[in-house]
Amino acid sequence: MIKAIFFDIDGTLVSFKTHHIPASTIKAIEMAKSKSVKIYISTGRPLPLITNLSEIKHLIDGYITTNGALCFYGDEVISCRPIPHDDVMKMIELSDRIGFPFMLVGEKDLTMYNNNEDSERIFRQLLNVQNLRTDNNIEPILRQRILQLSPVISKAEEEKIMPYLKGCISGRWHPDFTDITAQDANKGNGLLDIIARQGISIDETMAFGDGGNDMSIIQKAGIGVAMGNANEELKEIADYVTTSGDDDGIYNAIIHLL
Template identity: 30%
Template sequence: MEKKLFVFDLDGTLLTSNNQILPSTIVALDYLKRDHTIMLATGRSRFLIQDYLDQLSIKDYIVCNGSAAFLNDQQVYKNTLDKDKLASLLEYFHDQKIDIALTGLDNFCRISSFRVEKMEQAMRSIGGLIPEYQPQFYQENDIYQGLAFYDATNDQLFEKEYPEFRFVRWHQLFVDIVPNQGSKAVTLHEVAAELGISKKNIIAFGDENNDIEMLQEAGIGIAMGNANNSVKAVADFITRTNDDDGIVYAMEKLNLLQQKN
């Protein structure tokens, strides 16, 4: 059996609705690590996934929706937001009273406080806390990603005005802001080339819009049962939900839990 690259989104995929990893999933990943590479690919930044990396003993990961990648805990890819263009976007959001937080690799600060309770609600839903208020954060740090707190009624209002960025929704309460040419899929392609693994040997799992291109880039793209319809439409296989052993179910049905001869 050829070496494969298994790539897992985190929220809604590897994690249950309670932000836990099922014991059966942990066993399956430990089994696969004997012969294959296991990688996380998430919209979260590194510091927001460190506990899960430690729990799974994983050292390969893509964070910030593809803006950074690490192999054996060493950064191999970087794609940060342009600060001049970001400054213009931040001014626009301020005028619209839209809250935004900005992400470095290991820090995360908000630069506004229009609707603190909504930011708190959004962060609690992914097991996090509202970030510290630091309005000059973007001027002093490399920014890998923005996090804008608005619901789907405002989707697609900013793309024409700010074509330098992509506004990627994976949560009902906020969107991620990444470079226009950035995505999990772009970074996955770079990482797979670095590892010498061909597209046919990439197996990717996801559930939200920021996973669509990643599933298309994979040899086998697997949508969780709880995935939205856009993700299911591009998947090669639709498994059970993240709360119902969806990862292990897909691996068993696709005969992916096999060792090399």
Template identity: 35%
Template sequence: MTKIIFFDIDGTLVKLGTTQMSEKTKYALQKCKENGIKIFIATGRPYMWVPKFDIEFDGIVSFNGQYCIDTNGLIYKNNIDPEDVLQCKRNCDDMNIPLAIATKDKMCANYSQETLDYYFTFASQVLEIDENYEETLKEPVFQMMAAIDSKDDEKLIEGCRSIQITRWWDHACDIIPVNGGKEIGIQQVLDHYGLKKEEAMAFGDGGNDATMISYVGTGIAMGNSKQEVKEIADYITSTVEEDGVYDALKHFQLI
């Protein structure tokens, strides 16, 4: 029996580049709550960039699993090794690209780049260029972002001990701890509530959703998902434009 559901945002709850859910999606989420099912956001977005939706979620798994909260406060946090942050910054300097970093309260980069700037428009955000970037580097960093294609992934993390790359867009990536990922944050939430992963469902569409979709009891791929996500899903619903969240929850008789 499904007792908790985790939802990606971009390409799942809302169309890319927007922050508004459809009326059918909002209805479906509200019915889940009325039926006693907890609803959580599970996103690669920084905690402070999660949209304020009309529906009240029970909690948020942010930074691709590195910072998890519910309505009572912090459940789990897992920042990147500071030495890896500095090494990744040196690698970016060698590659002549900026590095965006995310602390609990701030997302910023050392300078602007067209592709990296465009990456942030998917979340309807403008990347801040931080005059105090070197000082911000000293704070706990939960996620980093760089605008590179996958062929340069090894260069980006060369010499780093405990970070990995996850991506949902071909031309930029998120960098998180090697012991991180949405599925890690989800397990922390499940432990917090005394739930089993078989009692959890997850919806997603991007490459960074694959691990959580394969991890939970029921993994749902949106119709607009990447092929590798569809291949590991338990069920493929319709697209975000076609109210795929509503359709899947109806299919599984949760609403």
């Protein structure tokens, strides 16, 4: 019996095409809640940038944010896995030397460091992020625990810089940027943190995703569901592949599996 479902946001709950949650998805989540299933969000977004779930916010029990670096049940922080300070400073150095922007995500604040046209296009236009600071005065954020670094770089550039970030892993879900977190911060570990707090077993969980940063949670969940628009690697490890988000994928899977 499924007691908790974890949903990725971009490309899973929220359409890349419309920037909205399909009506069928809302209906499916309401159906799950009516069966006393807990609903959790599992995203690479930090909490301040989760601004596109207003239709279902009242149905959400908790969040895995920044790819597992900071997890919540209600307002309670369940776990926090910050990036080592040396790796944060190395990323700043690489950004200044090579010339790429990156999102610096602290526990409370965030900014786009070395913002440029590429980061504006990706985050404001393609991902519909409206409340993003672009301030290079990062000293106040550096006094916080740093949860995530999201450089706007290609896959080839990512492979060049990752060896410098010894305590980090990278989870790419978009061709134009990647999310870098501490080595033990991933969505799968976030799931384990939350269900341990709630007394739920792995077999009682289901997770939905579409990107590279969903690999760990799709592998660890009792039932891992890949969207029809997911990458092929994710589909290969999923227990079930549904239709795309724009083709009622979440509704179809929940009707079939729940």
